[in-house]
Amino acid sequence: MTTDVNDIVETIIAALVKTLPTPVTVTTETSITRDLGLDSLAVMDFVMVLEDQFDVSIPMERIAEVETIGDLARTISELRGHA
Amino acid sequence: MTILAKYTKLREHYHRIAGAGRDPFTVKFDAMLSPTEGMLNGRRTILLGTNNYLGLTFDQSCIDKGVEALKSFGTGTTGSRIANGSYDGHAALERELAAFYGRESCMVFTTGYQANLGIISTLVGKDDLLFLDSDSHASIYDAAKMTPAQVIRFRHNDPEDLNKRLRRVADHPGNKLVVVEGIYSMLGDVAPLKEFAQVKRENGVYLLVDEAHSMGVLGETGRGLAQEVGVEDDVDFIVGTFSKSLGAVGGFCVSDLPDFDVMRVACRPYMFTASLPPSVIATCLRSLERLQEEPGLRHKLMANSKRLYDGLRNLGFQVGPDVNPIVAVSLPSIELAITFWNRLLEEGLYLNLALPPATPNSQSLLRTSVSAAHTTKQIDTAIELFAKVARQLGVQPALVQTAAE
Ligand SMILES: Cc1ncc(COP(=O)(O)O)c(C=O)c1O
Numbered sequence: 001m002t003t004d005v006n007d008i009v010e011t012i013i014a015a016l017v018k019t020l021p022t023p024v025t026v027t028t029e030t031s032i033t034r035d036l037g038l039d040s041l042a043v044m045d046f047v048m049v050l051e052d053q054f055d056v057s058i059p060m061e062r063i064a065e066v067e068t069i070g071d072l073a074r075t076i077s078e079l080r081g082h083a
Numbered sequence: 084m085t086i087l088a089k090y091t092k093l094r095e096h097y098h099r100i101a102g103a104g105r106d107p108f109t110v111k112f113d114a115m116l117s118p119t120e121g122m123l124n125g126r127r128t129i130l131l132g133t134n135n136y137l138g139l140t141f142d143q144s145c146i147d148k149g150v151e152a153l154k155s156f157g158t159g160t161t162g163s164r165i166a167n168g169s170y171d172g173h174a175a176l177e178r179e180l181a182a183f184y185g186r187e188s189c190m191v192f193t194t195g196y197q198a199n200l201g202i203i204s205t206l207v208g209k210d211d212l213l214f215l216d217s218d219s220h221a222s223i224y225d226a227a228k229m230t231p232a233q234v235i236r237f238r239h240n241d242p243e244d245l246n247k248r249l250r251r252v253a254d255h256p257g258n259k260l261v262v263v264e265g266i267y268s269m270l271g272d273v274a275p276l277k278e279f280a281q282v283k284r285e286n287g288v289y290l291l292v293d294e295a296h297s298m299g300v301l302g303e304t305g306r307g308l309a310q311e312v313g314v315e316d317d318v319d320f321i322v323g324t325f326s327k328s329l330g331a332v333g334g335f336c337v338s339d340l341p342d343f344d345v346m347r348v349a350c351r352p353y354m355f356t357a358s359l360p361p362s363v364i365a366t367c368l369r370s371l372e373r374l375q376e377e378p379g380l381r382h383k384l385m386a387n388s389k390r391l392y393d394g395l396r397n398l399g400f401q402v403g404p405d406v407n408p409i410v411a412v413s414l415p416s417i418e419l420a421i422t423f424w425n426r427l428l429e430e431g432l433y434l435n436l437a438l439p440p441a442t443p444n445s446q447s448l449l450r451t452s453v454s455a456a457h458t459t460k461q462i463d464t465a466i467e468l469f470a471k472v473a474r475q476l477g478v479q480p481a482l483v484q485t486a487a488e
Binding site for chain 2: 039041044045047048051052055056057059060061
């Protein structure tokens with residue numbers, strides 16, 4: 001379970017670094033909206049990229065609950081568990 | 084820290100835009116001279132941003148019907164449809180709209196915003212799934228916030244992307260509703276509805292099309308994009324508004340679904356708000372007739388649209404992908420868009436300044452909407468003013484093209 005989440009975190013960070021205009025250090029604790037300065041639309045667009053990478057559906061109401069990169073990874077892990 | 088402190092950033096952003104000249108959010112017309120001309124700060128101004136597609140706001144027969152209803156039914160219904168707010172006119176308008184679309188049922192709402200909010204949020208329940216185009220109008224996003232259903236976004240105007248997202252949840256037992264728009268309000272781009280209809284058929288889902296900007300504009304008899312591309316049978320729900328081609332205010336949904344009428348006692352944005360004033364209903368009944376009596380309005384609208392679209396494109400401006408009454412010029416920066424908009428206004432041309440985050444791909448847009456009531460001369464004046472302001476600002480349109488998506 002935790003290794004799964006760690007793998008997901010790594011994939012998320014790799015994808016994020018590609019989309020962010022300026023290089024930043026991203027960790028599990030990084031807040032997606034506060035630390036990365038992404039507005040809600042940018043977050044939703046980024047989530048579409050992740051949906052394709054993980055072949056999973058992440059409903060909008062689940063995104064609203066997400067604060068950090070770690071939260072996002074756990075959400076994806078959970079959703080994949082249900083698949 | 085007051086309760087408004089969370090909007091500090093928004094307020095700063097607003098002041099920065101308004102501080103650059105006139106405040107685009109509080110433009111105030113002193114008088115309306117016609118559907119295409121108004122008085123703004125004591126100056127005659129061409130209106131090129133009003134969504135008044137057929138120019139019916141000053142149609143004498145519509146005004147006469149409105150005045151008549153105002154005199155015989157009073158200024159307002161003072162109640163909601165399910166309490167005391169249904170008059171003959173409301174039912175007649177619903178019948179006429181259903182007949183116009185060739186559908187069984189119609190529900191009239193107080194605004195188009197409420198029609199989307201109410202219909203979409205009520206159709207899907209907690210065990211259902213809602214699929215939205217990523218460029219959806221705010222009313223559709225707000226419906227998504229209101230529903231207990233799972234909400235999934237797909238890439239703008241991308242039927243294959245929708246198909247992929249539908250297949251991912253193929254085993255989900257709930258009902259699935261897909262929502263797209265006919266003409267998108269910011270860039271005037273059209274949905275690939277034929278392809279969406281095919282995805283809908285293959286996946287056995289429901290399809291709703293918001294024809295807010297395409298009613299009275301597209302289609303053989305003006306029913307919109309679904310009619311234009313011949314897929315009306317695949318569209319389960321059409322939502323529209325009276326605030327654009329019908330020149331008034333209000334919204335509606337038509338459908339052939341059996342028992343659609345149960346929505347009248349389930350849909351809260353229908354139930355818990357006052358219904359439209361009888362005078363508005365009366366002008367809409369008449370403008371809906373005008374729309375059908377005079378296809379020439381639609382042809383003139385399209386000719387005007389093409390003239391403006393081609394004119395601006397030939398100057399080198401980057402416009403949207405489709406020729407439509409919404410012609411949007413994309414500029415490379417927010418600052419330039421604000422300055423350009425202010426200069427056009429000073430020259431007597433009003434249009435809409437559309438900025439991120441309300442725009443697709445964070446573009447800075449000068450958004451125009453063409454009317455059948457524009458004269459060729461007004462369209463040409465608008466094109467000349469774009470050229471003049473570009474010259475004055477030292478902008479070479481061909482060089483400011485931002486990367487098209
Ligand atoms: C695509 C779309 N849907 C719905 C609406 C809402 O219409 P109304 O102005 O009647 O509330 C609008 C316009 O504002 C729109 O552009």
